[in-house]
Amino acid sequence: MIRFAWGKNGFWREERPSSQVVRLEELPAGERAQIVSLSGPEDVVHRLEELGLRPGTVIRVFRPGNPCIVCLGGSKLGVRADGHVQILVSPLPGPPRCRHRHGWGWRRAAIVSPTAPGKDVPDPLPPAN
């Protein structure tokens, strides 16, 4: 089940400058990123923004691909950005932590970015119970 996009981004991610802007669906699992821009029909973008998916928000990818699952604030959203809507994000430095290391059938994201975890951006994840 290795997806092309995953392989591409996963293997060559380290070479990518951290300021690079990519599409949301290209982010690998566990990666944190800041939303840069949303484009598409006004009303759809407006609804996404109402739900908190707006420029400046920090999200973490829970399930990569399209549709993907992202964590933001205290919630998880399933999002499919198709041809009409584009969500551009800028990956944040920090170890791509695996969100559910106890689950089955899920591989730990192997690549650890050399940069130290950035504490300047608030953690968007819901804390543990």
Place this chain on the structure above:
Amino acid sequence: MAVSADKRCITVALVGNPNTGKSTLFSALVGVYQRVGNYPGVTVEKRTGRFEFAGQSFEVTDLPGLYSLAPRSRDELAAVDVLLGREPGVEPIDIIVCVVDASNLERNLYLVSQLLELSVPTVIALNMMDVAERQGIQIDSDELARRLNVPVVPIQAHRGLGVGRLRQVLAELADSPRTITPLTILPQAFGEACEQLLSELEKRDWLKCLSPQSSSHLARGEATFSQPNSPLKAPAYRFWAGRLLLDSTGFLQKAIWGERAKEVKRLVEAAREQLRRQGFKVPQDETHFRYEWIRTILDGVVVMPAESSPTLTDRLDGVLTHRVWGTLIFVLVMLLMFQAVFRLAAPLNEAIDSAIQGIAGWLTAEMAPGAFRSLLVDGVISGVGAVLTFIPQIAILFLFVAVLEDCGYVARAAFLMDRFMSRIGLSGKSFIPMLSSFACAVPGIMATRTIDNERDRLTTILVAPLMTCSARLPVYALLIAVFIPDQRYLGGLLGLQGLVLASLYALGIVTAVVVAITLKTTLFRGRSPTFVMELPSYKWPSPRTIILRAWERVVVFVRNAGTIIAAISILVWAALYYPHDLRSLPPELLRRQQELIVLRDTLPPGSSQRQRWETELEQIERQITAAYQRSSFMGRLGRAIEPVFRPLGWDWRIGTAVIASFPAREVVVATLGVMFNLDADVAEANQGPSPFHDRLRSAVWEGTDRPLFNIPVALSLMVFYALCAQCAATLAVIGRETNSWRWPIFTFAYMTTLAYLGALATYQIGARIMTGT
């Protein structure tokens, strides 16, 4: 202003994001004394209940979950209309209780920021405090109340904690309403544009479309609507003006002004243009300013934990949303659900069936023959019976769906299926309705309410009846058992009969996919909606919520679908019974009947000759029934349009049975039984080889000895039933859910056309193969 509230009920609206425990709080507030109905014209469930506190009675309305007050569909508009008293026949709202998820304050406050602009007294119920605490989130609720300038009550709805305090706060508000200064979050320029738009609308006297039906009780004397001379300052008008400006789809103009929408649009465009010149970006700036406000409100009020580790929900999601494991589990859950629906419902169905048969038999024995008995037995009881036999499986299905909804799994299923559904132009949200339709299309169509895109919803509604529902099974079971040879392949693993049944299921699914793609590229063309769905935290389903929800839906089903099925059954009965002319019968039949009655009575009961005569008498009576049906209106119609059925390989009797099965598909089994003058014992017909099966096999074209049924005829009949819309309940529900008669007619037309063409092709090709080989 003190409220003279002793006589009057204070109306409270429960608002909040979906999955914030709003319904749980509702149940905790009002107990089991709740009613469910529908707002006229839309499918928003209207859930109300009452409670008394400190000598004051409160009527609580539970509104559907909203992320924002920006209405984009008729259903969302209805919810907003209720809040602002624009909904006719609904008491204006005195107090809003906004349920807020403490573990996700930021997003939840977005809706609060809109509610506080309405200047309706508002209370914030800060729910799930325990969850937030467990996650290490600290919330200073007193400071939050001070900053928002409204009461904030921390509660744990599922444990009933804080509910008493909430009641108390409501009673205090009812006793001494405060003057409310509406919040203004958006910049000055926006307010000016709203006023400009309102004054333009007022000049043309178009403002009254926005006026409420009656003014809020508590806010009277405050600012809401009570100053007809200066509506420009009234918060509710400003709210509407703001929504109009920010609604880039033009939906609101059309929904509120109808035909005049174009002229209104010009005004709105002008005001919007002015806004743009002042640097306000429509509509993005709304979210920007609101989230900025939320940031300042929450700054210092909420302390988020520094470290976070995976929650149980995260761990479960690691498996349940996985492409392989998640899909596997999903398939298993669905299999389990269908097994349960069919297995558990079967004994109940049989019990209901035998009870109905018993009543019918008793009535037949007790009453004198005639039109009235026939109406009761063949019309009313069989009509009501058709409804009742649906109920067990529908109730079980509703129960399962309610469990899956309440524990949070439905959102995951929608996520998993989105990948497939987006290929056919729909989104994952269409999946659950389609799935429910395998049991019955009626709950499936009712479940489309969760689809927020109107085009998607209509497409789903129109293809849902193509799914092989349980009402088709009796028809398939009968025809397959009678006409499809019981051949086995691969050492008995694969049976021909099973293969035919499976291909009929596949036919329904493939046709639905093709029709959905066709509809999405023609009638409902337009961009497919972006799929966004919140995946709420898993929780243990609450038995009370589940049972209440399933019960409500069953009641709605019986009330809506049931009455229609029963009514049409009676109509069909009348068409098959009248004119009931004695002269239309062959005289020798009547003569023989009289003879037999006389002869029978000459012999003592129990003698073998008498039994022979009685058997012959029954035979004759069945022939008389058949002869009456032949000359009935329906029979005449069937014979008149026999040429239409001939290319499908059907004679007038099959055709009439098919037409008569319009109320519900499975009725065809009973009608075929009567038509081929046999005991109408349907229960018997479904079990193994019986005289009924032999009779069907040996039926011939009238006046010839050519066999009527063969494999191509049986197949064409089954294909017809796979694709046709012979179900009055489904059509009625489509009419209700789309609020128009156009769509049920369209559904009936397209499905009947497909069914006819499919049956035609099946018979013609089948007959060629039969004669060719």
